[in-house]
Amino acid sequence: MRFLIFSDGTGGAPSSTSLEMLTKARGLGECEVFFVGAGSDDAWAALGAHGASTVHHLDPGDALPAAAAAAALEGLAGEFDAVLFGLGYTDRDVAGRLAARIDRPVISNAVDFDASGSFSVVNEILGGTTQVVTTYTADSPHLVVVRPKSFVAEPGDEDAPDVVAVDPPDVGAAGSATVMERHTEEATGPKLEEAAIIVSGGRGLGEPEKFEMMNELAGLLGAAVGATRAIVDAGWVPYSYQVGQTGKTVRPAVYIACGISGAMQHLVGMKDSDTIIAINKDEEAPIFGVADLGVVGDVHDVVPKLIEALKSRSR
Amino acid sequence: MNIAVCVKQIPDPATPYTLDPDTHFVVRPDDQVLDDTDRYGIEMGLQLAEQTEGTVTVVSMGPEGTMQGIRTALAMGADKAVLVSDPALRGSGALVTARVLAKAIEREGVDLVIAGTESTDGYTGVVPQMLAELLGMPSLTFARKVEVTDGKVRIERQTANGYDVVEGPTPAVVAVTAGVVEPRYPTFKGIMQAKSKPVDQPSLADLGLDATQVGAAGSGQDITEVRPAPEREAGRKVKDEGEAHLEIVKVLEQAKVL
Numbered sequence: 071m072r073f074l075i076f077s078d079g080t081g082g083a084p085s086s087t088s089l090e091m092l093t094k095a096r097g098l099g100e101c102e103v104f105f106v107g108a109g110s111d112d113a114w115a116a117l118g119a120h121g122a123s124t125v126h127h128l129d130p131g132d133a134l135p136a137a138a139a140a141a142a143l144e145g146l147a148g149e150f151d152a153v154l155f156g157l158g159y160t161d162r163d164v165a166g167r168l169a170a171r172i173d174r175p176v177i178s179n180a181v182d183f184d185a186s187g188s189f190s191v192v193n194e195i196l197g198g199t200t201q202v203v204t205t206y207t208a209d210s211p212h213l214v215v216v217r218p219k220s221f222v223a224e225p226g227d228e229d230a231p232d233v234v235a236v237d238p239p240d241v242g243a244a245g246s247a248t249v250m251e252r253h254t255e256e257a258t259g260p261k262l263e264e265a266a267i268i269v270s271g272g273r274g275l276g277e278p279e280k281f282e283m284m285n286e287l288a289g290l291l292g293a294a295v296g297a298t299r300a301i302v303d304a305g306w307v308p309y310s311y312q313v314g315q316t317g318k319t320v321r322p323a324v325y326i327a328c329g330i331s332g333a334m335q336h337l338v339g340m341k342d343s344d345t346i347i348a349i350n351k352d353e354e355a356p357i358f359g360v361a362d363l364g365v366v367g368d369v370h371d372v373v374p375k376l377i378e379a380l381k382s383r384s385r
Numbered sequence: 386m387n388i389a390v391c392v393k394q395i396p397d398p399a400t401p402y403t404l405d406p407d408t409h410f411v412v413r414p415d416d417q418v419l420d421d422t423d424r425y426g427i428e429m430g431l432q433l434a435e436q437t438e439g440t441v442t443v444v445s446m447g448p449e450g451t452m453q454g455i456r457t458a459l460a461m462g463a464d465k466a467v468l469v470s471d472p473a474l475r476g477s478g479a480l481v482t483a484r485v486l487a488k489a490i491e492r493e494g495v496d497l498v499i500a501g502t503e504s505t506d507g508y509t510g511v512v513p514q515m516l517a518e519l520l521g522m523p524s525l526t527f528a529r530k531v532e533v534t535d536g537k538v539r540i541e542r543q544t545a546n547g548y549d550v551v552e553g554p555t556p557a558v559v560a561v562t563a564g565v566v567e568p569r570y571p572t573f574k575g576i577m578q579a580k581s582k583p584v585d586q587p588s589l590a591d592l593g594l595d596a597t598q599v600g601a602a603g604s605g606q607d608i609t610e611v612r613p614a615p616e617r618e619a620g621r622k623v624k625d626e627g628e629a630h631l632e633i634v635k636v637l638e639q640a641k642v643l
Contacts, residue, residue: 081545134542134551136514136524157510159527159544166483166514167524175478175605178509194614200404201614208605215511247523247553250539255547267642291642303564309529309543315508316562324640326633335505341617345640347633349625359619363636367625376630383634383643 071099071185074143074150074211077117078160079107080135086263087156089120089223091216095154096121096226098185102150103231104128104143106135106160114233119225128236136163137245138238143168146236152189152212157319165215176213177204181220193217198338218263218319219342255308262313265294266323270313270340272298274329274350274369278306283373284328290380296320298336314339329369332357349373386439386533386555389490390430390463391500391516392423394447394454398505409608410476410601411506417447419454420506424461424568426499426561431462431569433497433533440464442493446474446485452584459579460571466584467493473589476601479507483515485599488592490520497538498558502527513560523553526560 073095077088084105095101103122105113108129117125128135128142139160147153147168155161157179169176181201182192190205191214206212238245262268269288271281281301288295296318297311313320315335325343330336332348332355340346341360348361349372358364365372394417403412430441442465443458449470459466467489474485490498498520503510517524528540529548538559539552571579589595597603623629637643 134523134525134553136526137518140518159542162510163514163524163526166479166511167518169480169511170483170515170518173480175480176509176511177606178479178511190609195404199614199616201610201612202404202409202608203610203612204606204608206605207607215509242521243554244517244521244523247525247551247557249542249549250552251550252544253547253549291637299563305564309548309562309564310546316502324637324642345636347636349629349633353622353624358622360617361622362620363632364620364622365625365629365633366622367629371627372625372630372633375627376633379630379634380643 071152071189072150073099073101074147074153075101075103075122076153076155076161076164077103077105078156078158079105079109079113080160082108082110082113084113084117085156085158085161086223087158087216087218089116090219090221091154091156092117092120092122093223094221102126104146106130106139114231118228118231120223121226121228122231124232124234126234126236128238130238132249133238133245134247134249135160136167137241139164140167140171141239141241142236144171147172147211151210152214155213155215157215157217162215165213169213174208174211174213175206176215178215180214180216183214194338196334198341219321255310259288260292260294262294262296262318262320267291267293267326268296268320268322269293269326269328270296270298270330271301271328272330273300274331275301276370280370281306283377287326287373287377290377290384298330298333327357327361328373330357331355332359386433386437386496387494388430388434388439388441388497388499389444389493389495390426390441391486391498392427392443392445392454392458393420393504394418394445394450395420395504395506404611408476409611417450417454419457420501420504422501422505422563423458425563425565426501427458427461427463428566428568429531429561430499432566433531437533442467442495444486444489445469446482455584456579457571459582460575461569462575465582468584468586469592470586471589473596473600476604477599478604478606479509479512480515481599481604483512483519485592485594487516487519488594489587492587496555497533498522498556500558500560502560502562513558517558520558522557524558524560525551525553528559528561529565531559531561531565
């Protein structure tokens with residue numbers, strides 16, 4: 071099997087999902103990377119260590135890269151059996167455009183893939199309760215969009231990769247969207263994706279002011295703060311807090327869900343946490359189906375008491 | 386400005402869907418509703434059309450059913466609808482869906498295409514980008530704010546750590562997130578008017594497609610197995626009678642994070 075793995079490097083470093091996919095794919099065959107971003111020696115070293123023999127590097131500058139990246143991939147993808155993408159924004163933009171360009175299906179939300187027989191992809195539906203195995207009847211390259219944290223990234227003892235510069239092809243109007251400004255919304259405390267503990271709030275908190283409890287609890291635990299799509303959409307907290315299908319996928323040691331009912335869209339983003347603690351008034355809430363400890367109660371009673379208990383321990 | 390808004394009628398999320406054990410197709414009840422996340426795209430389209438004295442056409446692919454979802458979109462204020470509904474489309478993947486939508490949109494001649502980021506039932510999350518490629522347009526995706534001025538569209542595009550301001554020429558495809566605008570509720574007058582608004586239902590042949598290019602056969606993928614996911618066992622449930630926080634402390638201690 072020959073794999074081409076897409077890596078979004080707009081943040082500087084290769085996307086973490088690309089390193090996870092490399093770790094899995096290098097055991098199944100040969101791996102090259104298509105990297106979009108400014109790039110650096112550190113980025114090449116990381117990709118090489120995780121199994122990339124060659125890095126194809128496209129620097130899009132301030133262009134929104136999807137259309138040009140898809141056009142550049144069109145010529146390259148035919149040399150590979152499978153092209154793997156993460157679920158990141160640019161990943162999805164390029165995967166969709168490439169699929170249409172080369173007329174190949176893309177299977178999205180994959181949590182695993184297998185090359186022992188015909189290449190197949192596993193994805194989860196119905197909030198992660200059901201797995202579907204899909205094979206491709208179309209010719210290769212097979213396109214896959216893989217969920218983050220499906221595999222654990224581990225560097226091997228691989229050599230530094232060859233780096234090949236790719237000129238962005240001119241794709242006319244389709245490639246003319248341009249990034250005018252970049253804004254970073256800094257969250258305080260540990261990053262959601264890296265935190266050992268996450269305290270997450272949902273609609274059950276009742277009103278935006280009550281979200282302050284989440285910050286206080288997180289502060290005491292050294293935890294990151296997450297949120298459901300419902301309260302992000304309602305404007306209580308920035309989008310960067312969102313855990314779930316459209317937000318971040320997290321796997322902390324402990325996930326504390328406060329006033330979260332457990333919509334499928336949220337569950338897929340957090341159900342693989344080691345320990346899940348849920349506090350919710352509704353005894354029937356789906357979140358209790360994945361919780362190691364489910365507290366049926368009012369977050370406005372339980373959380374302040376928990377905060378007091380943690381404070382008295384640290385005294 | 387003439388705007389196409391892509392929408393999807395989905396099984397009511399309140400009635401969980403299943404997969405047919407033989408065909409692996411999604412078993413859909415007849416009473417399909419408008420995907421809730423499509424309300425944001427419709428609202429965005431209506432606001433931009435109002436600013437520019439334009440029109441909004443909702444474009445959809447899927448079984449005809451009761452057309453409840455299409456009627457909801459029209460009741461919100463869309464001018465007309467195009468629904469491509471052919472039994473041969475059953476089992477179509479994302480790329481076939483995008484191709485059908487692109488053909489339907491080409492017939493309309495539009496300045497802007499708006500779609501949701503992903504549907505609530507299938508969530509492949511790549512249809513807007515495919516659509517843009519097929520239409521030869523830029524794709525401005527993950528938009529949490531959209532403005533149109535002088536033949537240009539400007540969005541705030543969500544990123545992992547914030548947002549970028551992105552600008553491109555029209556015609557363009559814009560994929561919006563839920564939360565981009567506050568969707569309006571259909572008024573009684575809107576609901577009454579929706580009943581007489583035109584719903585065009587072109588056949589596959591009208592779109593220049595034949596049955597071999599669509600449906601499960603034209604989608605290039607085959608579901609070989611459906612199985613339960615390794616189950617996470619639900620743990621203990623305790624009712625809070627004033628002391629449940631102590632149970633939480635105990636679990637935190639067991640997890641060695643305190």
